[in-house]
């Protein structure tokens with residue numbers, strides 16, 4: 351018999367970055383700093399991601415584009431792959447993501463794309479600890495989620511969720 355299942359995802363919505371606690375606010379400010387280092391001549395969409403590790407270190411990444419468009423990489427994966435390569439044994443506590451309006455266009459909210467969600471999820475499962483997600487919107491709002499898994503329900507992983 352078919353069973354009806356529902357998935358609920360809780361998230362917090364803040365009106366302003368100043369409502370974050372000091373640690374989260376600092377991480378989002380680091381993400382803003384990182385967005386300044388984006389190489390995005392094709393999209394003019396400058397994304398920054400900052401990652402807080404268990405040892406207190408903060409790493410970051412910014413999107414890196416390429417004339418062959420698919421060869422570029424999002425800020426979140428730039429950040430998490432660099433972190434995995436340089437701090438392979440440090441657990442990731444949180445990731446903050448923001449974007450900067452470019453000369454062309456606007457953005458609604460910095461939120462990881464599907465491929466970044468899949469990549470980030472791998473680290474969350476590997477470390478057996480949730481990664482907090484802090485996302486900044488273009489009108490100053492900030493959204494907080496408890497885990498990457500919340501961004502990617504019914505995910506594809508090597509560990510069954512059943």
Ligand code: THU
Pocket residue numbers: 390393395396397412413414415422423424425426460461462463466
């Ligand atoms: N981008 C990111 O870096 N992160 C996201 O969450 C969404 C998109 C980048 C990829 C590309 O360089 C540009 O933004 C436009 O899609």
